[in-house]
Amino acid sequence: MKAYLISIGDELLIGQTVNTNVSFIAEKLTEVQIPVVKTSVISDTADGILAELDLAGKIAELIIITGGLGPTHDDVTMKSILRFFNSEPVMNEIVLGDIKSFFEKRGKELTETNRLQALVPDVAKPIRNFKGTAPGNWIEKDGKVFVTMPGVPYEMKDMFVTTVLPWITEKVGIREHETFTKNLMTTGIAESVLFDRLGNLDELLGASTMAFLPNQYGVKLRITTRGTTQEECHNKMTEIEQKIRMVAGRYIYGINDDKLEHIIGKLLIERDLTLSIAESCTGGLISHRITNVPGSSNFFERSVVSYSNGAKVEFLRVNEDFLHNYGAVSFEVARQMAEGIRAVSMTDIGLSVTGIMGPGGGTVNKPVGLVYIGICDDKVCTAKEFRFGEERILNKERTSQAALDMLRRHLLGIPYDE
Amino acid sequence: MKAYLISIGDELLIGQTVNTNVSFIAEKLTEVQIPVVKTSVISDTADGILAELDLAGKIAELIIITGGLGPTHDDVTMKSILRFFNSEPVMNEIVLGDIKSFFEKRGKELTETNRLQALVPDVAKPIRNFKGTAPGNWIEKDGKVFVTMPGVPYEMKDMFVTTVLPWITEKVGIREHETFTKNLMTTGIAESVLFDRLGNLDELLGASTMAFLPNQYGVKLRITTRGTTQEECHNKMTEIEQKIRMVAGRYIYGINDDKLEHIIGKLLIERDLTLSIAESCTGGLISHRITNVPGSSNFFERSVVSYSNGAKVEFLRVNEDFLHNYGAVSFEVARQMAEGIRAVSMTDIGLSVTGIMGPGGGTVNKPVGLVYIGICDDKVCTAKEFRFGEERILNKERTSQAALDMLRRHLLGIPYDE
Numbered sequence: 142m143k144a145y146l147i148s149i150g151d152e153l154l155i156g157q158t159v160n161t162n163v164s165f166i167a168e169k170l171t172e173v174q175i176p177v178v179k180t181s182v183i184s185d186t187a188d189g190i191l192a193e194l195d196l197a198g199k200i201a202e203l204i205i206i207t208g209g210l211g212p213t214h215d216d217v218t219m220k221s222i223l224r225f226f227n228s229e230p231v232m233n234e235i236v237l238g239d240i241k242s243f244f245e246k247r248g249k250e251l252t253e254t255n256r257l258q259a260l261v262p263d264v265a266k267p268i269r270n271f272k273g274t275a276p277g278n279w280i281e282k283d284g285k286v287f288v289t290m291p292g293v294p295y296e297m298k299d300m301f302v303t304t305v306l307p308w309i310t311e312k313v314g315i316r317e318h319e320t321f322t323k324n325l326m327t328t329g330i331a332e333s334v335l336f337d338r339l340g341n342l343d344e345l346l347g348a349s350t351m352a353f354l355p356n357q358y359g360v361k362l363r364i365t366t367r368g369t370t371q372e373e374c375h376n377k378m379t380e381i382e383q384k385i386r387m388v389a390g391r392y393i394y395g396i397n398d399d400k401l402e403h404i405i406g407k408l409l410i411e412r413d414l415t416l417s418i419a420e421s422c423t424g425g426l427i428s429h430r431i432t433n434v435p436g437s438s439n440f441f442e443r444s445v446v447s448y449s450n451g452a453k454v455e456f457l458r459v460n461e462d463f464l465h466n467y468g469a470v471s472f473e474v475a476r477q478m479a480e481g482i483r484a485v486s487m488t489d490i491g492l493s494v495t496g497i498m499g500p501g502g503g504t505v506n507k508p509v510g511l512v513y514i515g516i517c518d519d520k521v522c523t524a525k526e527f528r529f530g531e532e533r534i535l536n537k538e539r540t541s542q543a544a545l546d547m548l549r550r551h552l553l554g555i556p557y558d559e
Numbered sequence: 560m561k562a563y564l565i566s567i568g569d570e571l572l573i574g575q576t577v578n579t580n581v582s583f584i585a586e587k588l589t590e591v592q593i594p595v596v597k598t599s600v601i602s603d604t605a606d607g608i609l610a611e612l613d614l615a616g617k618i619a620e621l622i623i624i625t626g627g628l629g630p631t632h633d634d635v636t637m638k639s640i641l642r643f644f645n646s647e648p649v650m651n652e653i654v655l656g657d658i659k660s661f662f663e664k665r666g667k668e669l670t671e672t673n674r675l676q677a678l679v680p681d682v683a684k685p686i687r688n689f690k691g692t693a694p695g696n697w698i699e700k701d702g703k704v705f706v707t708m709p710g711v712p713y714e715m716k717d718m719f720v721t722t723v724l725p726w727i728t729e730k731v732g733i734r735e736h737e738t739f740t741k742n743l744m745t746t747g748i749a750e751s752v753l754f755d756r757l758g759n760l761d762e763l764l765g766a767s768t769m770a771f772l773p774n775q776y777g778v779k780l781r782i783t784t785r786g787t788t789q790e791e792c793h794n795k796m797t798e799i800e801q802k803i804r805m806v807a808g809r810y811i812y813g814i815n816d817d818k819l820e821h822i823i824g825k826l827l828i829e830r831d832l833t834l835s836i837a838e839s840c841t842g843g844l845i846s847h848r849i850t851n852v853p854g855s856s857n858f859f860e861r862s863v864v865s866y867s868n869g870a871k872v873e874f875l876r877v878n879e880d881f882l883h884n885y886g887a888v889s890f891e892v893a894r895q896m897a898e899g900i901r902a903v904s905m906t907d908i909g910l911s912v913t914g915i916m917g918p919g920g921g922t923v924n925k926p927v928g929l930v931y932i933g934i935c936d937d938k939v940c941t942a943k944e945f946r947f948g949e950e951r952i953l954n955k956e957r958t959s960q961a962a963l964d965m966l967r968r969h970l971l972g973i974p975y976d977e
Contacts, residue, residue, distance in 0.1 A: 152772050154595045156586025157742070157781060159579050163600070168574025177572045182581070182598040247946075252751055272948075274751075293773060295953060324575070333670055333692075354570050355711060363575060418864075424850025425843030428864045432842025433952055435918050443870035445863055446836075446846045452861035452904070456874065486870070500853050528665075530690075533853055535713060 142313055144170050145201035146180040147193055149208040149218050150292055153182045161294050162207045166301060173310055174320065175203065185209055190221040194287070202285050203309065208292030222289060223262055226280055230260040233267050236276045243274055268304050272296045279308060286312065321366050321374035325385060326399055327392040328359030328546050335360055338388050345384055349377055357538045358401070359392075391555045394546065401545045406434040408552045416548075417486035418444035419457050419478040421469065422496035422512065426541045442486045447478070457481035457493075470495050472513050475524035479515035490551070491517045494544050496527075498536040510536060514544045516551055525557050560731055562588050563619035564598040565611055567626040567636050568710060571600045579712050580625045584719060591728055592738065593621065603627055608639040612705070620703050621727065626710030640707060641680055644698055648678040651685050654694045661692055686722050690714040697726060704730065739784050739792035743803060744817055745810040746777030746964050753778055756806050763802055767795055775956045776819070777810075809973045812964065819963045824852040826970045827908075834966075835904035836862035837875050837896040839887065840914035840930065844959045860904045865896070875899035875911075888913050890931050893942035897933035908969070909935045912962050914945075916954040928954060932962045934969055943975050 146166055152158040160182065167177045178201055183189045190209075197204045209218025223230060237259035244251045258275050261267045268277030268288070273296035280287045288305055290297045327335060332355045339345060346364075354361040362385065366377040386393060395404050409416060418428050418441075428444040431437055445456045450469060453459040458481040459474055467473045475495050483491025496512030503509035509531055515524040525547065529539045550557055564584055570576040578600065585595045596619055601607045608627075615622045627636025641648060655677035662669045676693050679685045686695030686706070691714035698705040706723055708715045745753060750773045757763060764782075772779040780803065784795040804811060813822050827834060836846050836859075846862040849855055863874045868887060871877040876899040877892055885891045893913050901909025914930030921927035927949055933942035943965065947957045965975055 152770060152781065153582065154585055154598065155589040155740070155781075156582040156584065156595075157772060157779065158774075159577060159582045161577050164571065164574040164577045166574065167572055171573040177574075178602070180572065180600040184596070249749075249752075252755055254754060255751055295775075295950065322573075331667075333673055334667075336672060337670055352570060354575055356576075357713075361575065363570065363573075420843070422850075423847070424855070424859075425838070425846030425862060425864065428843030429841070429847050429955070432864070432866065433955070435951055437842070438866055438920075441842075442867045443863065443865055443874070444843060445861065445874075446843065446850070447861055448850065448856055449860050455903070456861070456863075485873070502856075532713060534851055537847070537851070 142175050142203050143201045144175050144177045144203040144205065145197040146177060147197060147204065147206045148180070148182045148292070149185055149190060149206060150182075151185050153208070154184055162292065162297055165294070165298055166205055166207070169301065169306055170203075170309075171322070173306070173313070175309070175313070185217050187217055187221045187224070190218060191225055194221075194225050198283075198285055204285065204287045205305075206287070206289045207297055218289070219260075219262075222278065222280075226262060226264045226282065226287075228262040228264045231263050233259050233261040233276070236261060236267050236269065239269055239271070239276070240274045268300055270296055270300055271303065272299045277305070279305070319367060319369065319374070321368075321371065321378055323364050323378055323382070324397045325362040325364070325382065325393050326359060326395040326397075326401075327362065327389065328394055328401065328542055330360065330389065330392045332360050335362075335389060335392070339385065340388070345381060347377075349381060351381075357535050358542045359394075391550070394549055400430075400433075401542060401549065402430040402434050405431065405545055405548055405552075406437060406440065408549065409440040410436075412552065414490060414552075415440050415442050415486075415488040416490050416492065417442045417482045417488040419453075419482035419491065419493040419515075420444060420446050421448065421453070421478070421494060422498045423494050423537050423540050423544070424448065426537050427492070427494065427544055430541055430545065442488045443482075445482060453478065453481075456485065458484065468507065470497055470507055470511060470513065472524045472526065475513035475515035476517070476522055477515075479517040479524070480522050483517050489518055490548070491515075492544060492548055493524075494540055496529075496536075496540060498533045498540075499531055500533060512536075512540050512543070514540070514547050516547055518551070521551070523557075560593050560621050561619045562593050562595045562621040562623065563615040564595060565615060565622065565624045566598070566600045566710070567603055567608060567624060568600075569603050571626070572602055580710060580715055583712070583716055584623055584625070587719065587724055588621075588727075589740070591724070591731070593727070593731070603635050605635055605639045605642070608636060609643055612639075612643050616701075616703055616705075622703065622705045623723075624705070624707045625715055636707070637678075637680075640696065640698075644680060644682045644700065644705075646680040646682045649681050651677050651679040651694070654679060654685050654687065657687055657689070657694070658692045686718055688714055688718055689721065690717045695723070697723070737785060737787065737792070739786075739789065739796055741782050741796055741800070742815045743780040743782070743800065743811050744777060744813040744815075744819075745780065745807065746812055746819065746960055748778065748807065748810040750778050753780075753807060753810070757803065758806070763799060765795075767799060769799075775953050776960045777812075809968070812967055818848075818851075819960060819967065820848040820852050823849065823963055823966055823970075824855060824858065826967065827858040828854075830970065832908060832970075833858050833860050833904075833906040834908050834910065835860045835900045835906040837871075837900035837909065837911040837933075838862060838864050839866065839871070839896070839912060840916045841912050841955050841958050841962070842866065844955050845910070845912065845962055848959055848963065860906045861900075863900060871896060871899075874903065876902065886925065888915055888925055888929060888931060890942045890944065893931035893933035894935070894940055895933075897935040897942070898940050901935050907936055908966070909933075910962060910966055911942075912958055914947075914954070914958060916951045916958075917949055918951060930954075930958050930961070932958070932965050934965055936969075939969070941975075 265278035277290040478493035493515035499509035683696035695708040896911035911933040917927035
């Protein structure tokens with residue numbers, strides 16, 4: 142079974158919306174060994190939708206359509222679906238019940254517009270929407286499966302995981318496993334340096350493949366092994382992974398889609414350690430990432446976003462002379478910030494950042510992109526200099542990643558400076 | 560001139576990467592009145608690339624290809640481009656100079672892998688990359704323009720804005736303006752409620768069109784007017800916008816792609832007011848958003864992420880009895896947090912949030928999604944209750960938006976409760 146993903150909506154073609162739906166669905170299908178052969182975005186017109194459904198049905202057996210279903214007026218999709226399958230809309234009582242309870246829970250009244258969303262094509266099995274009001278549809282025709290879902294990401298995602306994916310795997314049955322894919326998540330090493338460090342890739346990989354996927358948080362290595370049994374695939378993977386870890390192990394913070402903040406959370410909980418943070422240039426991003434981890438209140442005590450010098454002195458006990466002599470963006474102040482937040486919060490570890498994110502604020506000696514990250518516990522109290530780029534938001538993201546990685550290395554006893 | 564956007568890369572088909580490039584390019588092309596008729600994502604194989612280039616050339620005059628160019632080994636794209644245009648690679652000295660200076664600036668050594676990136680097809684005009692190492696290509700053939708760019712978003716974006724877009728507009732020349740598009744950014748009102756409030760849309764819009772684009776930050780109304788002159792388009796837009804503002808004006812915080820934090824920044828600077836923030840459940844996200852605004856150090860003084868009760872008492876002067884009697888998530892504590900952060904920071908305004916983001920921590924009386932937002936200045940000191948959903952990250956995002964919107968309404972004298 143091959144899959145073709147169609148996204149409908151002018152908002153995607155005029156660039157008003159980023160298409161996160163396609164990446165989500167593609168990832169889930171890849172996990173169950175269903176290859177996505179193509180994805181497309183088309184306009185919200187009946188002719189366009191009909192032509193694309195026809196085209197997709199010729200090259201794939203699973204066609205998933207997202208977008209174009211919603212409570213407002215610009216819904217050409219439903220009419221096109223009805224026409225493509227020669228179908229009539231019928232009121233579905235289960236869906237209507239879902240919509241009613243959705244509004245009841247929120248203490249709001251059901252509008253007529255929402256009631257009409259319970260109309261489902263008569264050839265379709267409706268897909269219930271537990272996060273919103275528009276249902277999806279599962280339609281089988283000539284041995285092919287067509288799935289429609291609304292375009293709102295969190296509704297679509299829930300629907301896909303709760304209902305669509307189980308129905309797909311049930312339909313496909315158990316498949317022979319012949320490939321295995323794993324990601325190694327690295328940070329703190331440039332793509333080209335990592336590439337050179339890995340040496341001869343043909344030798345490393347043999348018949349397996351690897352992609353370098355860089356972004357501001359690091360380089361993801363996506364490895365795919367092939368074999369006649371799942372065990373063979375796993376053994377090949379183990380061998381490749383071990384070789385990579387030999388030469389670049391300290392840069393690898395996780396696998397698959399691990400986020401660094403979740404790794405940090407696990408490490409702190411395992412070691413029963415608490416954390417406080419003093420952020421200047423990242424403005425709260427590090428704390429935001431740490432508190433994205435469910436249960437982070439077990440190890441995260443507090444943080445201070447000390448944008449002003451006053452906050453650094455009053456809350457973090459930074460020495461005023463230091464601020465005056467070395468400047469707010471300096472090794473000494475970073476170290477004092479980490480020491481100060483640790484002391485006032487009475488946590489095991491204090492982490493700090495201070496830097497110049499741009500576009501303004503840079504000087505010849507302290508250019509935009511200069512960052513100091515400090516870390517203190519009961520034994521060590523130090524800081525490290527970093528130099529990032531010129532884009533404010535990217536600089537914040539990179540700095541947050543570098544700070545979390547410095548903390549990871551600290552917890553694992555890996556030197557910061559290599 | 561119609562455009563067809565092709566993204567190349569298995570990482571997109573297996574969902575490892577979200578395709579932000581397409582939305583970026585589509586938006587920029589739409590602004591200069593070049594319609595994007597279709598976008599596709601295809602695999603990193605020579606046959607697939609050649610077939611798609613062929614198909615795209617049949618239905619569009621501007622074909623933009625992103626991805627597949629990078630310093631590592633999985634670059635089938637360049638070979639396919641060379642084959643499609645019967646072209647040979649030649650070393651380009653300007654590009655080589657760019658690559659050398661890129662490495663020099665970072666104090667790193669040029670690797671052979673990077674040097675080879677200065678090879679450009681002999682039929683192409685190279686597009687310089689000021690943010691990375693891989694150049695792009697501009698190739699004209701049979702009256703059509705083919706553009707290739709690397710897939711790394713911040714490199715591609717800079718390249719597109721700096722070079723590609725100017726070359727495109729120069730090639731197209733001055734066009735008759737016949738459409739005008741504007742977004743009204745709303746928050747604090749559900750899509751269906753907004754829809755009902757706007758009444759008869761045919762009457763409101765006439766021959767113009769409008770799309771409702773909801774996400775966790777609010778509903779964007781995208782309005783497109785048509786006419787024979789640009790003035791006519793603008794007049795129609797003004798008329799529609801005025802009618803919408805009559806019935807929903809207080810929910811509109813900006814236009815086009817305004818972000819609420821930038822609107823807040825402008826309002827605070829205009830009024831010469833300073834801000835401090837006490838965040839509990841949002842964990843730093845509000846401060847992160849505020850400090851995404853360049854120059855935010857002019858109005859943002861500090862914030863405290865008071866995840867523990869200790870931080871609330873020590874840093875924010877919250878009454879321990881209040882914490883005990885009402886709980887950390889309460890109207891009273893939210894109000895005291897706003898009052899406290901304002902007092903210790905000596906700012907004009909204090910903003911606070913406290914709530915339960917989930918998945919854990921909810922009770923019957925205080926379920927997951929319950930949030931209180933507090934705001935204080937020298938005249939008013941109050942709080943407001945909100946109820947959001949069950950997803951931790953979405954709850955943080957919605958809470959941050961509600962808090963910033965409460966601040967916006969406060970600054971503009973719009974009541975919070977409607």
